[in-house]
Amino acid sequence: MAVVSVEGLSRRYGRHRGVEDVSFEVQDHEIVGLLGPNGSGKTTILRILTGYLQPGVGRVRVDGLDVVRDGRAARARIGYVPENAPLYGQMRVNEFLDFMGRLRGLQGPALRGAIAAACDRLALGPVAEAMIGRLSRGYRQRVAIAQALLHAPRLLVLDEPTNGLDPRQIIELRHLLRDLARDCSVLVTSHILAEMERVADRVAILLDGRLLTVHRIAREGRAAALRIRSGAEGAPAVAAALAALPPGVTAMEEPATGDVASWRLEVPEPEAALAALAAAGLASVEALPPASGLEELFLRLTAGKAVH
Ligand SMILES: Nc1ncnc2c1ncn2[C@@H]1O[C@H](COP(=O)(O)OP(=O)(O)OP(=O)(O)O)[C@@H](O)[C@H]1O
Structure with missing residues (x-):
């Protein structure tokens, strides 16, 4: 069963669209990113999920629990780290975690155990007695995550x-x-594509309140991309080399620059492909950083739309 299930979710703010007909799921142990520019609807979805806002139309479930009908139980499964996490600057880290744990209904040894485990995981030991207001931004972020983990959330x-x-x-x-x-x-x-690409298993791309697509980030093996360039005189050699490449390689001709033609190759085994190209006598082969395709997809989907 999906840990998060969003089905046909729409929410308006008066006449203004917040989100419209959004559906996606988050599976067990999965990291899903919501990616979109400012105003695309990310916060609206999170607010509905965490019970701060009522959905207009559609259904949102966490661990099978409807966030409206079983709101309390659904919220108990979620740990929430809001943007610029509002922490109590005048509290010490351990006092704050104690306070937040009690709000979550923990007490006694269970509360102490949860605080110790969260501090351990977030390496908060050195600042446990420090005032939150005096911590660096990185440490404050860790405190915010620690408080969200105290009740061992599913999400x-x-x-x-x-x-x-x-x-x-x-x-x-x-x-x-x-x-x-x-x-x-x-x-x-996040509104930063490169971040999502590095951390998420799948990325849901939002624009103007609509879900454009959900993209799986490919991380298998050592897949990489190569680029071959050649002038007109070398083109037959390139064509022959491409035809002789090991299985699993895909080649795509890119727009030429002047007289120089260029091909992009997606290769599962870079070393084997490089060896085959060298054996075919191709010198101008450049290794490209592995691409998940998210950037191209994002640009294609948002083409012609103003994205800031
Ligand atoms: N309280 C509100 N009243 C009116 N319109 C709102 C309200 N909150 C959000 N909106 C509008 O709903 C749309 C989605 O906003 P939302 O905050 O969910 O986007 P976002 O992707 O989280 O953006 P940001 O990164 O700026 O937080 C935007 O057009 C926004 O202007």
Whole structure:
């Protein structure tokens, strides 16, 4: 059973569209990204999921529980890390976690155990006694995630979690989310495509409140892309080399620049493909960073639309 199931969800703000006819699922241990520019409907979906907003039309279930009919029980399955997580600056980290754990109904040894486990996972030990207001942004983010994990949720929801983080903190967060997905499912929003591509298993692309597609990020093996360039005189040699490539390779001719023709190859085994191309006497072969196809897909789907 899907941990999140959104079916035909629409929500208006007066005459203004928030989201329209959105459907997607998040499976167990899956990281799903909601990707879209500002105003595309990401926060609206998260608010409905977490019970802050009523859906207009459609059904949203968490762990099989309807977020309207079984709102309380559904919310108990979710850990929520809002954007710019509002934390209590005057509280110490351990006091805050104690307070949040009690709000979640934990007490006694179960509460202490949950706090210790969350602090351990988020490496909060060194700042447990520190005032939240004095922490760096990266540490505050970790405290916000720790409070969301206290009740061992089935689903962790994070709204724009990388906002304001530096590159090192962003990398740490990515590793952390992958680690957390061993225990729960993760739904994360971002308007930054490269981030989603690195962390998510699937990405739901939203624009103007509509879901354009859900894209699976390919991470299998050591797949890579190569580019071959050749002038007109070399074209027959390239054609012969492409015909002799190992199975599993796909080749696509790209728009030529001047007299230079260019092919993009998706190859499952880069070394084998490079060896075959070298044996065919092709010198101008360039290795490209592996692509999941998300960027091209996003550009194609949003072509002609103003995306900021
Ligand atoms: N309270 C509100 N009243 C009126 N319109 C709203 C309200 N909240 C959101 N909207 C509109 O609904 C649409 C979707 O907004 P939403 O905040 O869900 O998008 P978003 O993708 O989360 O954007 P952001 O990244 O800026 O938070 C936008 O056009 C927005 O202007």
